Amino acid sequence: MSHDHHHAAGPTGAGSVVLELGGDIGVLVLHAPAELHGHEIEISKSNSADFHRTHSLVRERQTASGVSFAAVYPGIPAGEYTIWRDPDTPAGTVTIVGGEVSRFTWPC
Numbered sequence: 321m322s323h324d325h326h327h328a329a330g331p332t333g334a335g336s337v338v339l340e341l342g343g344d345i346g347v348l349v350l351h352a353p354a355e356l357h358g359h360e361i362e363i364s365k366s367n368s369a370d371f372h373r374t375h376s377l378v379r380e381r382q383t384a385s386g387v388s389f390a391a392v393y394p395g396i397p398a399g400e401y402t403i404w405r406d407p408d409t410p411a412g413t414v415t416i417v418g419g420e421v422s423r424f425t426w427p428c
């Protein structure tokens with residue numbers, strides 16, 4: 321997560337995120353606490369020589385069941401990924417499966 325990058329973003333509603341998945345491409349939904357609203361959370365492929373990280377913004381999500389906060393990563397190649405708490409500290413790992421939506425809950 322980048323503590324230096326905080327963005328004001330309005331809430332999103334149902335159907336506002338296009339999910340690209342299929343074959344060996346999956347999606348990650350990272351559930352986060354409200355205090356991370358507006359923060360970018362980085363992920364990178366685990367155990368890879370490629371240290372490229374991608375990020376997504378934690379936004380307020382409004383659904384029929386209530387309000388939650390999440391970052392959505394569409395179009396992620398299948399594999400194991402590290403979720404970064406800050407530039408040097410992992411928050412955990414998640415396995416992305418092609419054609420599926422994988423979920424990760426931010427640790428307290």
